[in-house]
Every structure is written in C-alpha cells, then in structure tokens.
Amino acid sequence: MKKYNVSAFLLLLCGTMWAQQAVKPATYSAKGKQVTVYTTDSISKKLAKTNNLSFSASKQPLETEISIFVEPQKTFQSILGIGGAITDASAEVFAKLTPEAQKEFITAYYDKDKGIGYSIIRTTIHSSDFSSGSYTYIKEGDKSLKSFNIDHDKKFRIPLIKQALKTAGKTTTLFVSPWSPPAFMKDNNNMLKGGKLLPEYYQTWANYYVKFIQAYEKEGMPIWGLSVQNEPMATQTWESCIYTAEEERDFLKNYLGPTVRKELGDKKIIVWDHNRDLMNQRANVIYSDPEASKYAWGMGFHWYETWAGGKPMFQNVQKVAEAYPDKHIMFTEGCVEKYDYNKLQLWANGERYGESLINDFNNGTTGWTDWNVLLDEKGGPNHVGNFCFSPLHADTKTGKLIYTPSYYFIGHFSKFVQPEAKRVSSAVSRSQLLSASFINKDGKMATVVMNTSDAPVNYMLIIGTEKVSETIPGHGIQTLVY
Structure with missing residues (x-):
C-alpha cells in the first residue's frame, strides 16, 4: 500500500483553498460610503462637483418614486x-x-x-x-x-x-x-x-x-x-x-x-x-x-x-x-x-x-x-x-x-x-432617465445618470439596503462616484 505524506497533503490542500479564496471577488457594500456628485447642465454647471451625499438605510421603493437600482456583484464586460x-x-x-x-x-x-x-x-x-x-x-x-x-x-x-x-x-x-x-x-x-x-x-x-x-x-x-x-x-x-x-x-x-x-x-x-x-x-x-x-x-x-x-x-x-x-x-x-x-x-x-x-x-x-x-x-x-x-x-x-x-x-x-473597469448591473424605474454603472479596479463605483426630460427629476440611487437621494436638472447629466 502506498504511503502519503500527510503534512504535505494538508499544506497542498490549504494552499489550494487559499488560492480559491484569493480570487473570489470582493463583495461591494455601500454602507457608510460617501457619494460625490458631478453635474453638467445647459446653464452654468460643467462637470462641476455639486453634492456630497452619504448612503443611508433603504426600504422598499414606491411606484411613485423614481429609482436607479445598481447591483455591483453582477459584472459584465471589462472596459x-x-x-x-x-x-x-x-x-x-x-x-x-x-x-x-x-x-x-x-x-x-x-x-x-x-x-x-x-x-x-x-x-x-x-x-x-x-x-x-x-x-x-x-x-x-x-x-x-x-x-x-x-x-x-x-x-x-x-x-x-x-x-x-x-x-x-x-x-x-x-x-x-x-x-x-x-x-x-x-x-x-x-x-x-x-x-x-x-x-x-x-x-x-x-x-x-x-x-x-x-x-x-x-x-x-x-x-x-x-x-x-x-x-x-x-x-x-x-x-x-x-x-x-x-x-x-x-x-x-x-x-x-x-x-x-x-x-x-x-x-x-x-x-x-x-x-x-x-x-x-x-x-x-x-x-x-x-x-x-x-x-x-x-x-x-x-x-x-x-x-x-x-x-x-x-x-x-x-x-x-x-x-x-x-x-x-x-x-x-x-x-x-x-x-x-x-x-x-x-x-x-x-x-x-x-x-x-x-x-x-x-x-x-x-x-x-x-x-x-x-x-x-x-x-x-x-x-x-x-x-x-x-x-x-x-x-x-x-x-x-x-x-x-x-x-x-x-x-x-x-x-x-x-x-479595466467593469460594467455592473444598473437599471432605472422611469424612462426619462438613462443610466450605466461601472466599478473601477480600485473598487470605486461610478454611476452615470442622464435626464432626457425638460424638468428636474428627483431620484434615488439604491444599492442593496442602502440609498442616496439626488436631483438631476432637465437635460442634465451626472456622475455619482462612491
């Protein structure tokens, strides 16, 4: 019967488990994150830093509320x-x-x-x-x-x-x-x-x-x-x-x-x-x-x-x-x-x-x-x-x-x-807004929001159980970095 080196086997097993854990993508959490908002409008703002927000607890959004839903764990193509x-x-x-x-x-x-x-x-x-x-x-x-x-x-x-x-x-x-x-x-x-x-x-x-x-x-x-x-x-x-x-x-x-x-x-x-x-x-x-x-x-x-x-x-x-x-x-x-x-x-x-x-x-x-x-x-x-x-x-x-x-x-x-950023899952609840979201290699997220309507739109950015609320000008575009 062939004898096995138990110590070597355990070392190999632990190394394999560590390698599997090491390549597992980090789970993104918005909790406690700060959001910097950059805005461009047709009047005076041009890629201007316009707001600093903090994520807070989110509850079920209503049909009357406009929301952008981002799921950072669902990634797609590299940029x-x-x-x-x-x-x-x-x-x-x-x-x-x-x-x-x-x-x-x-x-x-x-x-x-x-x-x-x-x-x-x-x-x-x-x-x-x-x-x-x-x-x-x-x-x-x-x-x-x-x-x-x-x-x-x-x-x-x-x-x-x-x-x-x-x-x-x-x-x-x-x-x-x-x-x-x-x-x-x-x-x-x-x-x-x-x-x-x-x-x-x-x-x-x-x-x-x-x-x-x-x-x-x-x-x-x-x-x-x-x-x-x-x-x-x-x-x-x-x-x-x-x-x-x-x-x-x-x-x-x-x-x-x-x-x-x-x-x-x-x-x-x-x-x-x-x-x-x-x-x-x-x-x-x-x-x-x-x-x-x-x-x-x-x-x-x-x-x-x-x-x-x-x-x-x-x-x-x-x-x-x-x-x-x-x-x-x-x-x-x-x-x-x-x-x-x-x-x-x-x-x-x-x-x-x-x-x-x-x-x-x-x-x-x-x-x-x-x-x-x-x-x-x-x-x-x-x-x-x-x-x-x-x-x-x-x-x-x-x-x-x-x-x-x-x-x-x-x-x-x-x-x-x-x-090398990756696009992540992002969807809007009303057609006047367009949006796309990305996660950079350094873990920073960027969500771009565009308002195709004439009027300002109040919306919520929701990630899991966290949210921030913001307003985008009519025909404006914003990038939220968090």
Whole structure:
C-alpha cells in the first residue's frame, strides 16, 4: 500500500483553498460610503462637483418614486477605455495654436486629474477626408513598397500623438485604420469614391499595414491593434474602399490575419468598423468561419446609420454581443455631422453622445472612440468639404479653444470610468432617465445618470439596503462616484 505524506497533503490542500479564496471577488457594500456628485447642465454647471451625499438605510421603493437600482456583484464586460481620433486635421489645427493653448488642449483631453482622462487614440493609415489632401506613404505604383516612409506624419500628427501618449500614460490604447489603399491597388484607380482592392494586391496591402505599424512603433508609439477597413460598405466622395462581408472575411483569413500574426504578433484586429445597421450580418459571415474568426479580436461600429432617417439601432450591438460572447465590441467612430458654426453650443449634440455612450456600454461595448479630437472654426480642414463637429474646436483667428457640450458629456464617462473597469448591473424605474454603472479596479463605483426630460427629476440611487437621494436638472447629466 502506498504511503502519503500527510503534512504535505494538508499544506497542498490549504494552499489550494487559499488560492480559491484569493480570487473570489470582493463583495461591494455601500454602507457608510460617501457619494460625490458631478453635474453638467445647459446653464452654468460643467462637470462641476455639486453634492456630497452619504448612503443611508433603504426600504422598499414606491411606484411613485423614481429609482436607479445598481447591483455591483453582477459584472459584465471589462472596459478598454474611452477616447477620440487624432487625425491629420486635428494635428494641423493643433499646430496653429499658441504653446499656452496647446498645453490647455493636451490637459483638457489627456490629463486624468485636470482633464477628462482620454485613454484611447485612433489614427489613420495615410489620408482620410480629414486631411488637407490625399496622400500615401509610397510612390504611386511601387508594388515592392521600397519607397515606404512616414515622413508626412512627422510634421504634425506624430508630435501630437506623442504628447497625448505622454500625458495620458501607459494604459492608453492606440489603434489604426485605413480609409483606402493607394490608387493603383484598386479597380477604380482612385483613392476616392469607393472601388475595391484588386486581388493581385491583397498581400501587398497586408504588408503595407505591417510597415505602417512597424514605422510608428519605431517612433516610440506602441500600436495596440488595427481595423481592416474604415466603413467598408460606403462609397464616399473621399478615401473609401468596398468589401463585402465575404471579401473582408477572405482578406482577413488569407492575407491580413496571417501576415499581422507572423510579423507583429498579437495585435488586435477589428472587423467591420462601420454602422450598427449591418453589423449583425458582418459578424455572422466572419465569425462563422473558424479560420477567419481566429484573427478577429472583435467588431468595431459607428453611429451614422441614422443617415437614412431612422433612430440609432442600439439593439444590434446587444444582439452581436449575445450571439458572439467570446468576441469584443468597440465603438470606433462617431461625430455630429453637417457642421454649422451657429450650433457649436447646441445641447442636443452633447445629449447624442450621452445617449450613445450609455446604450452602447449597456449593450456590451468594451471601448468607445469619438472621431476628431480637434477641428477649426470651419469644422475642418477637410479636403472634400465634409465638415463636422468635434468636442473641441479652435478659433484660429483668436487662438482660443471652444468647448462644446459633447466634451462634457463624454467627460462624464472618460474621467470616472478607468481602463479595466467593469460594467455592473444598473437599471432605472422611469424612462426619462438613462443610466450605466461601472466599478473601477480600485473598487470605486461610478454611476452615470442622464435626464432626457425638460424638468428636474428627483431620484434615488439604491444599492442593496442602502440609498442616496439626488436631483438631476432637465437635460442634465451626472456622475455619482462612491
């Protein structure tokens, strides 16, 4: 009969039990917790600290009372971060600012304490519509890519990205997206107006992504990942390229995925990168192919499906998350279109951001990325006249930054929801309020509340047997930190 070392066995058993206990998530209790309230309204308050509250005992809420119910023990997706795109346009406008205004801009976006703490940066692989003109990194017709260089970006874009990364810190996620291959690689011989990548250039174009990422990383800018193609179903007047779901699947499976994996290792690849309307079909086609799916970290989406006159299709995000729980979902672009200088302070523009952020996170989104971080007083520069709004504009005549409502609505999330936070269960009892809740790695909770009605709303935040009572202004947004 085999003899056992009892002491060793007990030590092993105790160690196993300790390990199991160590990974057990801590139980959150609101009892005795203090709540700091930050409020933005359409009159005077902008991310202002407006109240300090203390949790007290809660009883059964009545139907006549408006409540937000948070259950911190029920956690969902981890949050990658929140941020915006540093485009050529943003960098060119930034370069026109005085050193004082440049410092103000960097602090406003990327400083976690004095600003709103952006933690995601998107940038373009050569030109987009938000460039002063079309360009690539090679001589036209260079199939070998021997002429590849990123000198163009070293003048404006790279210096701004480096400043942003330095201020934002090491947890920042930088990802890249192409708008079009060079003209000679496409069937319309044009970077603009759609067209498709010619099959004979699939491998060349995959190599181009690798060269770009390697060049940026050589400059000291770590690239987290890339998307296959910006808006692959839109024939635009600017840089654009069309891929059907099957074409994107096959390009990813046979060329881009293997090339990136071999040359760059585990960079994250984002598919789709277009509106919510067709995202389910794209997910079905790409994710149902195991060889393509293994290269896809997840799916990116935009909010422009409302171009057709309908409402935002938030439910499609949830349906992709439900159907493919092993994949990630990331909001990769959104802005308020049709620029009008007289609408820079239009409150509804900010509310559009708040509504999207709350619904997208509640439906499973892991990261949320705005479009241009900065534009001029004309909504550009843009080489095809597609002028848009951004959260911050610069008046290049006066040199002053213009803060729009969108900046503050985004800030109610980005300032208080840190990378690696988890979304937690949160629900409201009346439809005029929208809400989402998160728990950060340090155990701090953040609940964002948005009032879509004209009148102030009195509400209770209830966590288990504890509650606080607060009032949110009409069309206001609040973040409660506790």
